[in-house]
Amino acid sequence: MSSASARKGDLLRLSTLFVRTLREDPADAEVASHRLLLRAGYIRRAAPGIYTWLPLGLRVLGKVEAIVREEMDAIGGQEVHFPALLPREPYEATGRWEEYGPNLFRLKDRKEADYLLAPTHEEMFTLLVKDLYSSYKDLPLTIYQIQTKYRDEARPRAGLIRGREFIMKDSYSFDHTDAGLDEAYQRHRDAYERIFRRLGLEYVIVSAVSGAMGGSRSEEFLSPSPIGEDTFVRSAGGYAANVEAVATPVPDAVPFDDAPAAHVEDTPDTPTIDSLVELANARFPRPDRPWTAADTLKNVVLAVTHPDGTREVLVVGLPGDREVDVKRLEAALAPAEAEPAGDADFAAHPELVKGYIGPAVLGPQGAQVTDPQTGETRSAVRYLLDPRVVPGTRWITGANVQGRHVFDLVAGRDFVGDGAIEAAEVRAGDPAPDGSGPLELARGIEMGHIFQLGRKYAQALGLTVLDENGKQVVVTMGSYGIGVTRALAALAEANHDEKGLAWPAHVAPAQVHLVATGKGAEVFEAAESIAQGLVARGVEVIYDDRPKVSPGVKFADAELLGVPLLVVVGRGLAEGVVEVRPRAGEARQVGVDDVVEDVAAQVEALLA
C-alpha cells in the first residue's frame, strides 16, 4: 500500500506534520503497542478492529512492507495482487464458504450474487496458476502479494494484533514433486528468518498443526511476548512448539496380568476428584503407592459441530489431574468445532450419568447401548482417549450409576477407546516429545506461519500439470503468511518503555528526532541548518520546529514517537554544542559544526 524509500533523506516538520499526540492512555487500549501507537499518533481507530493509518504509522508500515518484499523477491517470489472482494464460488468449491462460519464477512451485490471479503487467498492463487500454467516445466513457482485481508473476529483485541481489516503478505509455492515443496518450504523458512532479523524482532520458530488449512509440515514464527495470544512450549534441549502441536509422549504399556479385577463401589460424598481420591486411599488403597488424581479417568462430554452442520456428542477420556485445553481440542477436531455438551445433549443420551460417566457405555464397550429409558439399543457415543491411557494403566472412573465408581479398571483389558486425541492441557514440566527435557510454557504473538499445504487445494480446484512422462499430476503447494500489520504491532510491543515507543532503526519513521528548544531565532536557524545537512546526507529527520511549545512537551513527544536518535539544539548553542543521545541512552555534547557528520555516521552504523 505504501512505498518506503530506504535512504532518501526526508524532513518532517512537527509544525505541519499531520499528527497529534495524546497525554492520556485511550480507554479501550489494553496493551502497550496499541496504547502507544494511538497516543503517538501512528494510527486511529475507525471501527472495532479497523484502523486508519496516519503519516507516521504509514511510514513504518511502508518500511516493514519493503523488507518483506525484498526478501520475497530475493527467493524468486513474483508479486501479484488479488482483489479483496471475491465471488463465493471458489470458496464453495473447497468448502471454506461454510467452514469459516461467522469469521467471514459475506455480502451480496446488486444482483444478489454472493461475495466475501477474503480472509486468505488459497483458492484464488490456485485458480490463477491453473489458468496460466499447464506443464511441470513451468514449475517451481512462488507468487506472493501484500494485501488487505478481512476476518470478522468475535473479539477484535489489542489493536493491530487481532484486527478485522489487516495487511498480510501471503505467498504460495507450486511444485510437482514433494522434494520441490520441501525446498520451497525451506527457502521461505530462511527468508522469514532474514525478514524478522532485519525487522529487529526476536522470534521463536515453533512446530504447529495446520488445523483447518490441512496439509503436513507447518511452523509458526512467534514473537515472545506476555500479551501474545499463542501459548508455546520449549525445552532447554531446543524443542519448540505451539501447544496445539505438542504430541504427548506415549508411556510404555504396563503388564496387567497381576492387576486386580475391576470392582464397582459406592462412593458417597465425593463431589470432587480430590474427595474421590481421598476416599479411594482410605477404603481401597493400592498396595504399591497411593492413588492420585492422575489415576482417575475423567470423561468429558462434548458437542461437536461438523462442517456439514451435523452435531455429534463425543466423549474425551483423560487423566483427572488435567483439564481439556480448548485450543488443542479445536486443533485436533478441526474443521469441526466443539463446545461443552448442553442439557439437550445429555437428554438425548440418558446413558451418560453426569459425574459418573465411565467407559462401559462409551465407544466400543457401549457399541450397542440399551437406552435405560426406552429399552431400545443403538450405537454408543464415540470415545477418544488421551495418549497416556495406554494398555495396563489402572483407573478409578465412573460406573454410570449415581453415587458409584469403578476401581482398578484396566485399559486394554476392561476397555478401549475409538482412538486417541490430543486434547489435554500441556503443563510446564511435561517432558518434551523429543526427549530434550522438561517443557516450559511461554506466550507469543504469531507473526508468520509456513505450511506444507500439499495437494488439498490443487485437488479440489483441479490444478494439474503434465509431468515428464506426459501424465497429468496434481500440483503440491505451500502456503506462507506474514501478518504485516501485526508484525508492526509486535515491534512496538517489543520496543517500548514507560515513556513511549523505541523503534529499531530500520523501521523507525525517521532516524533522527531534532528538537529546537528556546526562543531565540539563532536556535531555530541552527536547528534548520542541521536538519538540512542531515537530509542532504540521506537521513530522515523529524524536526520539532514548533515555536511556542515548551521543551518538556517536546521531549515527551520525542520519547513517545520513539525515533532512535535525539538531537537537541538549545542552551548549549551559546557554547557551540548540541546534545546527541539515543532514544534510551546517555547524552553526548557534540560541537555544532561536527554534529551533522557525527549523527550521519551514527545513522549509517544503525542501518548497516
Add this chain to the structure above:
Amino acid sequence: MSSASARKGDLLRLSTLFVRTLREDPADAEVASHRLLLRAGYIRRAAPGIYTWLPLGLRVLGKVEAIVREEMDAIGGQEVHFPALLPREPYEATGRWEEYGPNLFRLKDRKEADYLLAPTHEEMFTLLVKDLYSSYKDLPLTIYQIQTKYRDEARPRAGLIRGREFIMKDSYSFDHTDAGLDEAYQRHRDAYERIFRRLGLEYVIVSAVSGAMGGSRSEEFLSPSPIGEDTFVRSAGGYAANVEAVATPVPDAVPFDDAPAAHVEDTPDTPTIDSLVELANARFPRPDRPWTAADTLKNVVLAVTHPDGTREVLVVGLPGDREVDVKRLEAALAPAEAEPAGDADFAAHPELVKGYIGPAVLGPQGAQVTDPQTGETRSAVRYLLDPRVVPGTRWITGANVQGRHVFDLVAGRDFVGDGAIEAAEVRAGDPAPDGSGPLELARGIEMGHIFQLGRKYAQALGLTVLDENGKQVVVTMGSYGIGVTRALAALAEANHDEKGLAWPAHVAPAQVHLVATGKGAEVFEAAESIAQGLVARGVEVIYDDRPKVSPGVKFADAELLGVPLLVVVGRGLAEGVVEVRPRAGEARQVGVDDVVEDVAAQVEALLA
C-alpha cells in the same frame, strides 16, 4: 499497494516470469485496453468489474502510483490510509448511506452492525481532521491516500475503466478561508497537470458540475478517447466543459407588445412535432418566418425521487427540436433521481393530457388546478423551463385538451415557470457560453476530478476550528481524485496499435525487451551478457530467454507486451551486430560491443 523503483535495474526472464500471453481476443473484452491488458497477461478477471494484477501489470501500476505520490508530496500532501471497510454512521450523518443507492456495497458484521465498502472517503477524512485539529493555525492541510475503493456498478465495463474494485488517489484540502481553498484547488490543478504530463497522457480540463458531491468550482481531467463514457464540449476559443456543466447562453428577451394574442386551435392528425409544424405553417403562418420545431414547446413529464424517498411529478419545458439529456437532467436534479413518468403518475395528474400538455395547468399558471375528474382543487406540478424560453418568445404548445394546441403563447405574458433547468441536450454547433465560438462534441475517459467541496461535509460532521478572533468557524474543504487503475487503462487505450500495447517509457513494466533468437548457445550467452550489462546500468529488462520458442512467437509477444525498446540478438551476431528498434520504429544494427552503451543512453533519454 506496490512500490516502484524508478532507476533500479531489474531482469525479468520470460522463461520464469509469471505471465502467459493469449493469441485470441477474450470474448468479453470490448475495448482495446481491456483486450490487450488481458492478452498481454497484465491482469486477469476475478469477477465482473474485479481484476487480479499479474506481475507485469503490478509493475506498471506501481509506477503510476509512484508518479502520483511524488507529485502529491511535492505540493505538501501528507499520505494517510483509511480502511475500505467502514461503519455506517458517518455516511448516515451526511445522508450518503441512502443517497448512494444500489451503488454501495453494504454488509453486516457478526453483530448485525451495518458496514459499507467505501466508494469515497469524504466523511472519514473530515472526521479525522476533526479528531486531530482545532485551530486555524493547524491549517492549511492537505492529506491523501492511494487506496482500494468499491462501487457496485450496474454495468461494469471496459475492464479497468469502469470496475467495481479499483484504486484511487483521493486527497482533501482543509482551510479556514475561501482564499485558502482557492489556493489549495489551484495547487492540485497544477499537480494534476504535472501528473498526467509525466504519465504521458493527453488530457483536457473541462468544467464540471459536482452533482451529488455538492460544492462550487469543479473540473475534470479527461483523456480524449472515442471509448470514453464522458461527453465533453470544446470551442475553438478554448472553452471546454463536461456536457453536464454547459450553461446554455440565455438569449435576450424579445419585446412582445406586437405579438398576437394566444389562440387555441384544433390540430388533428399531428402525431409528431414535424406534422404539427407543417400544419402550423399551412394554417397559421407567422408573418416574419416559417414556424420550426424550435418554436414548439415540448413539456416532458418526469417522476423525481428525492433522497428522503418522496416522489414528485415534475414537468420540464424545452424547445421541441431538442431532447432531454438524461445525464444533464440528473446533474441538475442531483441528489434526486429522475425517470420518465409512468402510468400511475399520469393517473394521479389527470390534468396532464398526454401529447397535449401546456403551461396552463403547470406551475404558477396552474397553482390551483381543478381536477377535471373530481372537481377538487390542488397545487399544480412544478414546471421548470429551458433557459431558451425567455420572455417574449412565442410558442406552439399543448392546450391540455386532446387534439388541440395553443399558438402564439408568449413566455412572460401568457405563462412563466417555477424556475430554469439545464436539461436539454447540447449539440455540436451550439454557441459556447463564454462566446468563444461554436461547440464541438468529443468523448473522454474521466481520469481526475477536482472539486471545491466547500463547507458541506465540515458542516454536517461538525468540523470547526478557532479562527484568529477565537471564534469557531466551519472549515472549507476541497476534494481531489485520480482514478489510478483507470488512468492505467487510459494509458493503454491511448498507447497501442493492432499488434499490442506501446507504453510510454515512464510507466512501461521495463524499458527494454531483449529477444534471443536462434538455437546456438552463443546467442543466449551474448544476450545474457547484454542483459546483465543493461541491468548494471540501471535498466529494467524483460529478457526472452525461452529456449524452444520460435522467433515469430517471441516478436509477437514483444509487440504485445509493449516495452519501448526492442533488442534482438540473432542472425546478425555472426557479423557482430544486434538489432535495436523502438516499439514501433525503424531497426538499427548496433555492434554487439556497443549495444549496452547505446541502449542505456537511449533509455536515459526516454526517461529524462
